[in-house]
Amino acid sequence: MKKSITITYNDYAVSEQVANLLKEKLCRAGFDARFTYDGSEELLVAIGGDGAFLKAMHDFHFPKIPIVGVNTGHLGFFQDIQPDELDVFIHAYQNANYSIQEIYPLSADIFYKDRVRSVKAINDIVLRSSLGKTVHLDLRINGTFIECFRGDGLIISSTTGSTAYNYSAGGAIVDPSIKTLQLTPLAPLNTNAYRSFTSSIISSWDSDIKIGTEESDRNHISLLLDGVQKHYNDFKQLQVTTCKESIHLVRMQNYEFWNKVTDKFL
Numbered sequence: 001m002k003k004s005i006t007i008t009y010n011d012y013a014v015s016e017q018v019a020n021l022l023k024e025k026l027c028r029a030g031f032d033a034r035f036t037y038d039g040s041e042e043l044l045v046a047i048g049g050d051g052a053f054l055k056a057m058h059d060f061h062f063p064k065i066p067i068v069g070v071n072t073g074h075l076g077f078f079q080d081i082q083p084d085e086l087d088v089f090i091h092a093y094q095n096a097n098y099s100i101q102e103i104y105p106l107s108a109d110i111f112y113k114d115r116v117r118s119v120k121a122i123n124d125i126v127l128r129s130s131l132g133k134t135v136h137l138d139l140r141i142n143g144t145f146i147e148c149f150r151g152d153g154l155i156i157s158s159t160t161g162s163t164a165y166n167y168s169a170g171g172a173i174v175d176p177s178i179k180t181l182q183l184t185p186l187a188p189l190n191t192n193a194y195r196s197f198t199s200s201i202i203s204s205w206d207s208d209i210k211i212g213t214e215e216s217d218r219n220h221i222s223l224l225l226d227g228v229q230k231h232y233n234d235f236k237q238l239q240v241t242t243c244k245e246s247i248h249l250v251r252m253q254n255y256e257f258w259n260k261v262t263d264k265f266l
């Protein structure tokens with residue numbers, strides 16, 4: 001049976017062009033390349049920017065099959081392959097000349113009304129006010145009450161998300177070999193009236209982070225999962241830790257994290 005590969009792409013015309021070209025090249029190389037997905041494939045290709053990679057992860061429910069990114073977007077932190085390197089990639093893939101980066105998504109339970117919703121995110125989960133006001137968030141780590149945070153909101157970032165929103169908000173870039181959960185405040189109030197941490201807090205990946213809110217804020221909390229906004233009426237609590245199951249990102253042999261950081265950021 002032919003080995004099958006699913007190709008996904010974002011809305012940009014250039015991504016569609018690259019997707020068609022890649023399909024053609026993969027078919028010529030003996031693969032069954034398709035635009036549909038049923039989970040039985042041996043590889044998933046996401047064409048676009050980091051947003052396309054993140055969307056594919058959510059759309060396909062954080063699949064177990066390896067995923068590789070082709071960058072037609074802006075930054076492309078997840079996307080190792082450039083559109084003019086499709087032949088190089090196919091050759092490397094056929095010869096197993098690549099490595100797998102294990103990425104551990106965040107795993108969260110959202111308590112609202114009398115319900116619980118379980119979600120995952122690769123980069124980050126952000127809690128903020130949907131009205132643009134300050135939020136009041138009670139933060140607990142491993143059962144210990146840390147603070148009643150006041151400010152614009154909190155970012156809960158995975159190791160992988162450390163270079164995304166977390167970094168823009170002053171959080172630390174974390175080496176991918178270190179498994180962490182990072183809490184980064186957004187415009188924390190730190191006055192005689194309110195005391196909130198002004199730096200990030202980095203805890204172990206398996207920490208149990210609980211964030212609750214006051215009665216008055218419960219209908220005005222907005223949650224962002226990898227940048228996609230969700231609203232939960234009567235929001236009560238968010239409980240976050242890290243998934244024990246990783247997703248498998250295909251990296252080309254020349255991939256090196258700090259090289260990517262300097263290449264993309266400096």
Ligand code: NAP
Nearest residue numbers: 049050051073074075076077123160163164165168226227
């Ligand atoms: P977006 O608005 O296009 O993303 C903002 C930028 O973050 C893009 O340049 C994106 O790369 C880049 N990015 C995404 N994941 C990254 C990572 N792990 N490391 C380094 N850069 C990364 O929206 P999007 O593409 O759908 O990405 C969603 C993410 O945007 C969220 O998870 C959040 O972390 C981030 N975000 C950042 C800010 C901020 O920095 N002020 C605000 C909101 C959200 P591409 O150009 O390749 O897409």
Ligand code: MN
Nearest residue numbers: 049050051073
């Ligand atoms: Mn983007």
